[in-house]
Amino acid sequence: MNTVPMESGLILAGILFILGFIGVLVRRNIVFILLSLEVMLNASGLAFIAAGSRWVQADGQVMFIFILAMAAAEVSVGLALILQIFRDFKTLDADAADNMRG
Amino acid sequence: MLDLLWIVPALPFLGFLILALWGAKMPGKTAAFVGVASIGLSALITILIGINFISSPPQGRVYIQTLWEWFNVSGMNPAIALRLDAVSLTFIFVITFVGFLIHLYSMEYMEGEEGYSRFFAYMNLFVGSMLMLVLGDNLVLLYLGWEGVGLCSYLLIGFWYKDPYNGYAARKAFIVTRIGDTAMSIGLFILFTELGTLNIGRILEQAPLNWAVGSSLPVMTAALLLGGAVGKSAQLPLQTWLPDAMAGPTPVSALIHAATMVTAGVYLIARMHVIFTLAPVVLTIVGVVGALTLLLAGFSALTQSDIKRVLAYSTISQIGYMFLALGVGAWSAAVFHFMIHAFFKALLFLGAGVVILSLHHEQNMFKMGGVKNMLPVTFWTFVIGSASLAALPLITGGFYSKDLILFYAFDGERANRWLYAAGLLGAFITALYTTRMVLITFFGVAKTHLHHKPTWIMEMPLVVLAVLSTFGGFIELPHTLGHLTIFSDFIQTILPGNSPAEGGGVSTELILQVVAAVTAIGGIFIAYLLYYKNPDKVLAFRKSSFGSTLHEYWKKGWGFDWLYDKLIVTPVVWIAEINKSDFIDLIYTFIAWINRVFNRAFSFTQSGRVRWYAMGIALGAIITITIAVFL
Numbered sequence: 001m002n003t004v005p006m007e008s009g010l011i012l013a014g015i016l017f018i019l020g021f022i023g024v025l026v027r028r029n030i031v032f033i034l035l036s037l038e039v040m041l042n043a044s045g046l047a048f049i050a051a052g053s054r055w056v057q058a059d060g061q062v063m064f065i066f067i068l069a070m071a072a073a074e075v076s077v078g079l080a081l082i083l084q085i086f087r088d089f090k091t092l093d094a095d096a097a098d099n100m101r102g
Numbered sequence: 103m104l105d106l107l108w109i110v111p112a113l114p115f116l117g118f119l120i121l122a123l124w125g126a127k128m129p130g131k132t133a134a135f136v137g138v139a140s141i142g143l144s145a146l147i148t149i150l151i152g153i154n155f156i157s158s159p160p161q162g163r164v165y166i167q168t169l170w171e172w173f174n175v176s177g178m179n180p181a182i183a184l185r186l187d188a189v190s191l192t193f194i195f196v197i198t199f200v201g202f203l204i205h206l207y208s209m210e211y212m213e214g215e216e217g218y219s220r221f222f223a224y225m226n227l228f229v230g231s232m233l234m235l236v237l238g239d240n241l242v243l244l245y246l247g248w249e250g251v252g253l254c255s256y257l258l259i260g261f262w263y264k265d266p267y268n269g270y271a272a273r274k275a276f277i278v279t280r281i282g283d284t285a286m287s288i289g290l291f292i293l294f295t296e297l298g299t300l301n302i303g304r305i306l307e308q309a310p311l312n313w314a315v316g317s318s319l320p321v322m323t324a325a326l327l328l329g330g331a332v333g334k335s336a337q338l339p340l341q342t343w344l345p346d347a348m349a350g351p352t353p354v355s356a357l358i359h360a361a362t363m364v365t366a367g368v369y370l371i372a373r374m375h376v377i378f379t380l381a382p383v384v385l386t387i388v389g390v391v392g393a394l395t396l397l398l399a400g401f402s403a404l405t406q407s408d409i410k411r412v413l414a415y416s417t418i419s420q421i422g423y424m425f426l427a428l429g430v431g432a433w434s435a436a437v438f439h440f441m442i443h444a445f446f447k448a449l450l451f452l453g454a455g456v457v458i459l460s461l462h463h464e465q466n467m468f469k470m471g472g473v474k475n476m477l478p479v480t481f482w483t484f485v486i487g488s489a490s491l492a493a494l495p496l497i498t499g500g501f502y503s504k505d506l507i508l509f510y511a512f513d514g515e516r517a518n519r520w521l522y523a524a525g526l527l528g529a530f531i532t533a534l535y536t537t538r539m540v541l542i543t544f545f546g547v548a549k550t551h552l553h554h555k556p557t558w559i560m561e562m563p564l565v566v567l568a569v570l571s572t573f574g575g576f577i578e579l580p581h582t583l584g585h586l587t588i589f590s591d592f593i594q595t596i597l598p599g600n601s602p603a604e605g606g607g608v609s610t611e612l613i614l615q616v617v618a619a620v621t622a623i624g625g626i627f628i629a630y631l632l633y634y635k636n637p638d639k640v641l642a643f644r645k646s647s648f649g650s651t652l653h654e655y656w657k658k659g660w661g662f663d664w665l666y667d668k669l670i671v672t673p674v675v676w677i678a679e680i681n682k683s684d685f686i687d688l689i690y691t692f693i694a695w696i697n698r699v700f701n702r703a704f705s706f707t708q709s710g711r712v713r714w715y716a717m718g719i720a721l722g723a724i725i726t727i728t729i730a731v732f733l
Contacts, residue, residue, distance in 0.1 A: 024716050033712070098710030 009050030016043035030085060030094040034078050041071045103154035106147055107167050107184050110194060111237060113144040114230035118223050125219030134209045137222030141205045141229055145198035152191055156592070163187055163595040164303070166239055180300060183239035188596045189372055192437055193236040193365075196444045200361040201229045203563035207452050208353040210559040211459060215351075221261060225357065228254035232362040236369060241290050241300040244370075248286070248334070251363045252279050258358075259350040271349035278343040282333015286370075289326030292319065293377075306376045313380050320380035327374055328384055328391075335367030335421045338395045342662050344418055345402075348410040352455035355410060359417040360448035365440050368424045372433055375597055379431075385516070389429020393524035396422030398660055400531035404538065405657040408465045409454050412539050415659075416491065417447055419528060423507055426521055432510035433597035434590035439503040441589075442574050446490040446500055449567035453484035456560055457543060462553040467539065472548030480556065481544050483564040488540050490571045492533040492626055495619035499575025504529060505618050506578065512614055526621055533625025538633045545634065582612050 016039055023036025045064045052060015082092070089096045117140030125133050155165070168183040186194075205225060212221050231250025238244035253276075260272030294300050296319055297308050313320045331337070336344035344364070348355055358364060371378060371388060378385045396419040403415035420443050427436035457473055457480060458465055474481045490500035508529070511522040579586035590599070632640050643649040655661060707718070 101710030
């Protein structure tokens with residue numbers, strides 16, 4: 001059985017991370033920012049899995065489960081925040097919620 | 103019994119603490135009770151201690167009670183220790199006893215005033231500080247009390263703080279006395295560096311061993327201490343604060359003038375008498391300052407229309423007598439005059455307070471008139487006090503105390519005929535302005551009617567003080583009249599005595615007494631002629647151009663305020679004005695400016711936009727990783 005080299009996995013994870021990050025930076029719609037964040041989380045999860053399989057350690061998978069759990073929690077809180085923001089500002093533009101500017 | 107000494111100053115402080123913490127929530131009666139009772143108990147214990155001290159004097163006639171060590175820094179370890187001897191016993195008796203009567207009187211005088219409990223809190227602190235000043239065994243503790251009375255005078259003169267003028271008067275008193283205090287503290291530094299101690303007993307022992315008579319160090323130290331004394335006791339050239347201090351409530355004036363504060367200077371000089379005898383030049387200056395002050399203030403008192411200002415100038419003048427006595431080395435005479443003066447001046451101020459309150463806070467004598475029949479008790483006690491102030495011969499305490507000073511000025515070891523002449527002239531003027539005050543206030547046509555009738559709370563202190571100011575003088579009688587020296591024998595256990603230079607000739611003394619008596623009676627009689635029989639002539643003189651100029655000049659205290667305003671206040675304000683933005687300030691403005699720039703820059707980054715923050719994190723991460731990888 002051919003094994004995928006770790007480098008390919010890491011490069012894929014890197015590409016995904018940067019894509020997600022660009023998404024966070026350039027999208028104004030807060031739902032898309034949240035989606036991009038999920039992409040970034042999954043990219044880091046992929047990097048853990050790749051590393052875990054390379055050194056044949058269970059730690060990578062354990063870490064990924066943690067990330068999944070955290071992502072679920074983050075999404076639930078994030079969606080609640082989005083609902084509140086929409087109720088307050090009548091828009092999903094993240095830049096509208098700049099009340100805490102210095 | 104003597105070991106109860108610490109309670110004497112502790113009780114007023116305790117009263118202050120209670121009133122300061124809970125006074126505002128107390129009903130007025132309770133607050134007044136706390137204030138009066140703490141001083142009253144203190145006076146009671148003082149009397150018990152006094153009886154004990156006199157009946158079985160401690161070793162060396164000095165009792166020292168060490169409570170605890172205050173601090174210990176490079177060889178200076180002043181203790182919180184109290185020193186009881188003949189001088190401090192006399193002072194604490196006057197402070198607590200007269201202070202108690204004034205407190206009792208204030209219960210009614212201040213009734214219904216805003217800040218009733220605050221008043222008693224300050225008064226208690228005042229008495230406590232003064233007791234600390236007098237009882238302190240070392241000069242550091244003395245200085246603590248010294249500054250304490252300064253603070254309290256500020257608080258009490260500005261008691262009715264809603265009127266800006268009162269605040270001004272309070273600040274003036276505070277700042278002018280502070281000038282003297284600065285001189286005094288420099289004197290204390292010299293004493294410590296030269297003698298290595300600030301303990302009063304050790305200074306008095308060591309100063310004569312280390313210093314020659316008339317050498318520069320004792321002269322300098324004595325002069326600096328005199329500066330402090332001059333400030334607190336309102337003598338030339340720092341006398342300007344006292345007349346303005348009349349802005350405070352009348353009981354405060356009574357307390358400042360009779361029992362506390364202004365006598366602190368006399369106490370300091372008497373306490374440090376060894377330093378002053380080592381500097382005869384300064385001792386002469388003390389006498390000259392006293393003589394000049396008593397004349398200046400006497401002439402000013404002659405022209406005032408506000409009854410309290412007459413009394414204020416009269417105090418300056420009488421403290422001048424005490425300085426004169428110190429200057430001619432008549433130590434016990436100075437302390438004796440202090441005591442008698444405390445009795446009659448408290449009486450006069452409280453009496454004036456009754457009149458002022460009864461006539462609805464009217465202080466102008468020329469708007470009073472004919473009060474004699476409205477307030478009989480006040481009238482008679484006031485007349486007794488005035489007789490004592492004017493030194494009416496034989497029957498008043500003031501005569502005996504003033505006569506003693508005049509006698510030593512003429513015939514003592516350091517006699518000086520010029521000082522004697524000034525004292526005699528001062529006695530004449532005193533009789534003149536005292537009689538004028540009584541005549542204008544109490545006689546003549548009534549111009550207002552009574553608003554308030556004093557009760558026994560206000561009249562009882564007057565009667566007690568009237569008795570004291572009359573019979574207090576009989577504990578010290580001159581050779582010609584019974585030769586009783588209880589008081590000076592008592593004081594001379596601590597302060598050096600003074601014997602007549604010419605062998606104590608009784609005939610000289612008799613002549614001097616007749617001269618003093620004639621001066622006092624003459625002054626009273628001339629005042630009667632000028633201000634009662636034919637006042638038109640005085641008025642005519644005042645209308646003339648010379649008379650009106652002189653009158654204005656004297657009324658404004660010889661123009662000292664004007665002079666200081668021109669010489670000191672205006673230049674200082676001018677310099678402050680042009681120096682508003684000087685070079686040194688640039689450094690501080692630069693620091694402030696830098697901070698403002700950074701503040702603006704950093705607050706710009708706080709845009710409140712999530713994506714901006716994410717960008718910041720990313721940039722930071724990239725920079726950190728770059729550094730970690732490539733460096």
